[in-house]
Amino acid sequence: MLSYTKRVKGRLKQELRFTLEEGEVVVNELPHQVSGSKILEQIAAQMQAKKLPMVVDLRDESDHENSTRLVIVPKSNRVDIDALMTHLFATTDLEKSYRVNMNVIGLDGLPQVKPLKNFLSEWLRFRIDVVRRRLQFRLDKVMNRLHILEGLLIAYLNIDEVIDIIRTEEKPKVELMARFGLSDMQAESILELKLRHLAKLEEMRIKGEQDELEKERKQLEGLLSSDRKLKKLITDEIQEAIDDFGDDRRTPIVARKEAQAFSEEDLLSNDPITVVLSKQGWIRAAKGHDIDVHGLSYKSGDEFLVSTKGRSNQTLVLLASNGRTYSIKAHTLPSARGQGEPITGRITLEKDATIVSAVLDNEEAYYLVASDAGYGFVAQLKELYAKNKAGKATLSLPRGAQVMAPVFVQNPEQGRVVAISNEGRMLAFDVASLPQMAKGKGNKMISIPSARAADREELVVALACVQPDDLLLAHAGKRFISFAAKELEEYVGERGRRGLKLPRGLQRIDSLEVKIGEGKLVKAEEPTTPSLLE
Numbered sequence: 001m002l003s004y005t006k007r008v009k010g011r012l013k014q015e016l017r018f019t020l021e022e023g024e025v026v027v028n029e030l031p032h033q034v035s036g037s038k039i040l041e042q043i044a045a046q047m048q049a050k051k052l053p054m055v056v057d058l059r060d061e062s063d064h065e066n067s068t069r070l071v072i073v074p075k076s077n078r079v080d081i082d083a084l085m086t087h088l089f090a091t092t093d094l095e096k097s098y099r100v101n102m103n104v105i106g107l108d109g110l111p112q113v114k115p116l117k118n119f120l121s122e123w124l125r126f127r128i129d130v131v132r133r134r135l136q137f138r139l140d141k142v143m144n145r146l147h148i149l150e151g152l153l154i155a156y157l158n159i160d161e162v163i164d165i166i167r168t169e170e171k172p173k174v175e176l177m178a179r180f181g182l183s184d185m186q187a188e189s190i191l192e193l194k195l196r197h198l199a200k201l202e203e204m205r206i207k208g209e210q211d212e213l214e215k216e217r218k219q220l221e222g223l224l225s226s227d228r229k230l231k232k233l234i235t236d237e238i239q240e241a242i243d244d245f246g247d248d249r250r251t252p253i254v255a256r257k258e259a260q261a262f263s264e265e266d267l268l269s270n271d272p273i274t275v276v277l278s279k280q281g282w283i284r285a286a287k288g289h290d291i292d293v294h295g296l297s298y299k300s301g302d303e304f305l306v307s308t309k310g311r312s313n314q315t316l317v318l319l320a321s322n323g324r325t326y327s328i329k330a331h332t333l334p335s336a337r338g339q340g341e342p343i344t345g346r347i348t349l350e351k352d353a354t355i356v357s358a359v360l361d362n363e364e365a366y367y368l369v370a371s372d373a374g375y376g377f378v379a380q381l382k383e384l385y386a387k388n389k390a391g392k393a394t395l396s397l398p399r400g401a402q403v404m405a406p407v408f409v410q411n412p413e414q415g416r417v418v419a420i421s422n423e424g425r426m427l428a429f430d431v432a433s434l435p436q437m438a439k440g441k442g443n444k445m446i447s448i449p450s451a452r453a454a455d456r457e458e459l460v461v462a463l464a465c466v467q468p469d470d471l472l473l474a475h476a477g478k479r480f481i482s483f484a485a486k487e488l489e490e491y492v493g494e495r496g497r498r499g500l501k502l503p504r505g506l507q508r509i510d511s512l513e514v515k516i517g518e519g520k521l522v523k524a525e526e527p528t529t530p531s532l533l534e
Contacts (some may be wrong), residue, residue, distance in 0.1 A: 018085065025072040025081060031096040036060055036070050042092040043072070051262070052087075054079045089259035131234055132224065139220040142213050144185070149210050151186025155193075156203045162190065271312045273330060275360055277343065279305045284340030285312075285333035299339055310360025317384045318343075319357040319369075321403055322350055323395035327385040330360060348389045357405040359384075366409040368417060368434070369394065370442065372459040373401035373450075377442035378412050378434050396441040400454035409465045412436060416492070418472060418483075419446040419499070420462045424507025426474075427499030428492045431465060444496045464512035471515040476506045484519040 018027045030036060040060055046052040057073035074084065089095035103113045107122050114122070155162045158180065169175045176187045223229050274291040277283050280302040293307045308316070310330065318326040326347040334341050343355065359367060363382035370376025375398065386392040395403060409415070412431055420426045427446045435443055445460070452458040466472050472483040481502065483491075491500050501507065 020081065023074065023077050025074065025085065027070040027072070027094070028066065028068055030068055031093065032098075034093045034096060036062060036068055039070060039092055039094060043088065046091065054084055083262075086259050087262045090261040095259055127234055128230065131230065131237075135220050135224055135230075139217065139224065142217050142220065146210065146213050146217065147183070148186060148189045149206050149213070151182050151189055152193075153203070153206050153210075154180050154182065154186075155190045156206070166191070269312055272309070273312050273360075274307055274309050274336075275316055275330065275333060275358060276307045276336060276340070277305050277318075277355060277358055278302045278340070281343040281355070282340040283328075283333060283343045283346070284336040284338065285330060286336030291336070296336060297339060306355070306358050308358040308360045314360050315363065315381075315385060317359045317381060317406075318347065318355050319359070319384075319394070319403055319406060320349060320353045320391070321356050322353040323371075323393065323397050323403055324350070324353070324391040325384040325386055325394040326389075326391040346389070347391060356403050359406050361408070366412045366436075367406040368409055368431075368463065368465060369406050370404045370445065370460070370463060371395060371397050371401040372404055372461070373398040373453040374419070374421075374444055374446045374448040374460050375401075375442045376404075376417075376434065376445050376463075377437040377440060378409055378431065379436065379438055383438040392439070394439045396439075398441070398450065398453060400456055401459075404460065404463060407463045407465050410467055415465055415467045416488070417445060417495075418462075418464045418466060418488070418491075418512060419460055420474065420502070420509045420512065421446060421448060421499070422459055422461045422508070424502045424509070425499035426491045426502055426509075427497055428466075428488050429495040429497075433495040447496055447498045462509050462512040464514050466514055466519075467516075469517050469519050471519040473513040473515065474502070474506065474509050475511045475513060476509050479506060480513075481506045 018025055020026070030039070037060070040058050043052065043055065043058055047055055054075045055072060056075050059071040059073070061069040061071055074081065102116070102119055103111060104119065105111050106114065107126060162176065165175050165179065166172045173187045173191060176182055176190060177184065182190070223233060271287060272289050273285045273287055274289055274293065275283065275285050276291070276293050276296060278298055280299065282299065282302065289309045294304050296304070298304070312331050314330050316328045316330050316333070318328070320326065328346050359381065361381055363380070365381045366378055367381060368376055368378055384392070384394055397403065409431055415431045416428045417431055417434065418426065418428045425446070429445070434445070448458050448460070462474070464472060466488070468485050472488065474481045474483070493499065502509070
């Protein structure tokens with residue numbers, strides 16, 4: 001059985017404690033003045049509104065033995081219990097706030113509503129001042145008593161003469177002060193002595209009291225002269241009060257994030273979908289990944305343009321021909337049972353701009369964003385999200401350059417980028433040599449003269465990112481050439497180089513295909529030169 005507690009910084013809040021029993025959440029404590037029936041009513045209302053799909057049942061098992069026992073049954077053992085309870089804390093009375101009136105009279109003597117920090121700071125200053133005055137008061141008492149004892153000791157050492165002065169003089173107080181150099185306080189103390197205190201042993205008692213008071217005087221002066229010692233004393237006194245009068249804390253303090261309700265995305269189903277975009281700009285989403293995108297029904301004169309596979313709770317990123325990116329929540333797209341809806345209803349495309357690529361993936365995934373002029377950079381998909389319909393200026397295009405489809409990067413710290421130009425030159429270089437950016441032109445991947453790129457005489461025709469265990473296939477019409485890690489080494493160089501020519505007959509590459517993990521299946525005894533297949 002696991003125990004959990006929930007504490008939040010900020011306002012004073014009282015919360016429940018709950019446990020897990022065989023996968024079910026059992027609430028056995030509730031905040032002050034909160035009823036179990038109201039909690040169940042609030043949770044049931046969310047279930048009926050389909051805002052709590054991860055909960056399938058509620059039970060109130062409270063009885064005379066268990067005054068509070070509310071059971072919340074999750075849909076499965078894969079439900080994140082912490083996230084579920086955090087949502088319930090935020091949306092029900094399982095977490096309740098209490099107002100605290102901090103209107104007090106401050107050290108300046110004026111009433112004011114003070115924040116907790118100011119309240120505690122002033123109390124500490126007040127406490128330090130009180131303890132300091134208390135110690136000073138005691139020190140003054142000790143000093144006065146030591147002064148009196150000094151006079152009494154003089155009297156006992158000259159007891160016969162003192163008695164004679166008291167018996168014979170009209171003003172014995174004045175005479176005592178003049179004869180022995182006593183102060184008014186010392187002389188008054190001597191005159192107030194009772195006869196029974198004149199015994200010989202009284203001298204020893206005075207010396208003993210003097211020694212004790214002298215020790216106390218040194219201790220008090222040490223405390224008053226050192227702020228560190230004074231604060232240590234106050235700390236010890238507070239701890240002593242806690243030990244004598246405090247009781248055990250019933251609600252442990254645990255560091256946890258603040259309670260937060262599920263967002264709309266959190267409640268979405270996580271189903272596989274395929275997003276399809278037509279050439280005339282109609283978009284739709286089909287359930288599943290085994291979709292014949294070319295066999296779907298299109299409007300008259302329209303046809304398939306691009307598609308991407310992902311999950312229904314992800315964000316679709318569209319890359320336009322002008323380098324701008326647009327984002328759409330995938331779950332809001334129309335079903336592929338129809339012909340979809342115009343993409344212009346979701347985004348605002350600039351004049352003459354068209355969508356050239358689409359990506360639907362986890363927001364933490366990395367992609368290579370590049371132009372066919374040979375420049376590119378690596379970005380996380382979430383960096384490509386746009387906040388409005390007008391999109392985000394992501395890729396800066398050199399003169400005459402066009403946008404290429406983003407390439408998935410499995411790990412930006414390892415692996416290689418493979419770039420092939422229309423002249424049949426191929427270059428492989430480390431992904432890590434490319435910058436990670438949110439927008440911009442990027443760095444040169446393969447060397448193409450700027451004038452030739454602007455005139456579109458030489459450009460990049462294919463890009464891919466491979467890991468050491470992947471197998472790369474370069475397609476040229478019906479023929480292709482395969483590269484395992486060993487074969488690819490011949491084309492490895494520094495980023496920005498021209499690259500090497502591919503074999504004759506396979507220099508007009510149409511596309512690159514990555515077979516994930518299949519490169520390690522190539523036998524070591526197979527030839528290391530690229531194979532030519534038809």
